[in-house]
Amino acid sequence: MALAKPIGEYESVRAWFESLREQWGEEPDDWDEKTRALDAFCSFVDKEPDTIIAECIRESESVRKISVKGRRFYNDKIAEWQDQLAGERREQARAGNTVRSFLIHNGIFLQSGMQT
Amino acid sequence: MEFKQVVGRRRSIRFFEPDKPVEREKIQTILEAARLSSCAVNAQWLRAIVVERDKLDRQTLDTLKTPVSATNLELAPVHIYFYGDRGVVPRTKGSTLKELVDVGALAPAHGWSHKFVDEFVFPQILEPSSRSPEMASIGIAIDCGVAMNQALLTAVDEGLGGCFSAFNPGIAKQAFDVPDDWLPLYVLLIGYPAESWEAGGQRPRPPFEELYFEGKYGAPFKRDEKVIETLKKADMIQAPAPLPGRKEEVRELARRFGLPE
Numbered sequence: 001m002a003l004a005k006p007i008g009e010y011e012s013v014r015a016w017f018e019s020l021r022e023q024w025g026e027e028p029d030d031w032d033e034k035t036r037a038l039d040a041f042c043s044f045v046d047k048e049p050d051t052i053i054a055e056c057i058r059e060s061e062s063v064r065k066i067s068v069k070g071r072r073f074y075n076d077k078i079a080e081w082q083d084q085l086a087g088e089r090r091e092q093a094r095a096g097n098t099v100r101s102f103l104i105h106n107g108i109f110l111q112s113g114m115q116t
Numbered sequence: 117m118e119f120k121q122v123v124g125r126r127r128s129i130r131f132f133e134p135d136k137p138v139e140r141e142k143i144q145t146i147l148e149a150a151r152l153s154s155c156a157v158n159a160q161w162l163r164a165i166v167v168e169r170d171k172l173d174r175q176t177l178d179t180l181k182t183p184v185s186a187t188n189l190e191l192a193p194v195h196i197y198f199y200g201d202r203g204v205v206p207r208t209k210g211s212t213l214k215e216l217v218d219v220g221a222l223a224p225a226h227g228w229s230h231k232f233v234d235e236f237v238f239p240q241i242l243e244p245s246s247r248s249p250e251m252a253s254i255g256i257a258i259d260c261g262v263a264m265n266q267a268l269l270t271a272v273d274e275g276l277g278g279c280f281s282a283f284n285p286g287i288a289k290q291a292f293d294v295p296d297d298w299l300p301l302y303v304l305l306i307g308y309p310a311e312s313w314e315a316g317g318q319r320p321r322p323p324f325e326e327l328y329f330e331g332k333y334g335a336p337f338k339r340d341e342k343v344i345e346t347l348k349k350a351d352m353i354q355a356p357a358p359l360p361g362r363k364e365e366v367r368e369l370a371r372r373f374g375l376p377e
Binding site: 101 | 187
């Protein structure tokens, strides 16, 4: 699925960029690489970035909670996606961690362990 | 290390050297320290199961993880799973208190006798409270926490890093043959730190005066600047986080271990 608008215009992607700037105190110099990886993952799961985040959240008695099911689904999908990428294991892991970073900086707590 | 320095240098270490083994004598020293801790009724509720991470099969390690402890469990070469044995008081029936009378720790000077333990303390206090899961769990958790902290500080004194983490108690029960009446607490993860010992500096704490009072609530216990200076010299009070370069350190560690940034 092609995205409906440029990836940088999605709210979740803007939130990711903003959180990365705040976390590291500098402008990341690899935006293009990051957004390319996220774009490819979006195609893989056939979802838009904001939809991915929304599916990791559930509303319970008007409280936003992390959806265990949604998080597990995307955790597994990231692992599946990075494994089928071309390149060395290290590069696959880097791409997978880029997508994990997108989820984490949108408040979706995720620990997938070492990807080495 | 001096005691104050041990207290000052302790950090919750979350990046371990995953392949650097911990010497068996250091693990024993940590457990010896836990055994010597203060404990109400001298009950000694604390139990521990030491597990080398690399002796766990992959599926067990993966299922022991909780969402917040997955990376920690994977990086730490040694896991010490702590439990409180809820069966101690029903089994010992006050005998641990009477031992304290026998060795002179509890004396008639303070009103203690075997008869007092047998006729009042055990039947009227210990036995009923051991039947209340809530009351028993609170007492056990407090005393086990004291012992576990003694273990943690000893790990620091031995040059190790440590961090208490959650674990999946159902999986641990199966994997380690844990008795039914053991209360799962935390796992103490230990190993050699992959991060610098400063680990970014002493963690933020609320102001002293907001925590501790003198005479009554609302009257802060006043800090003496001279004491603070003495504790700084003794390395107990150290530079607060974040130390310069911490972000770079965390980023390097994340890249080294293949973790997200």
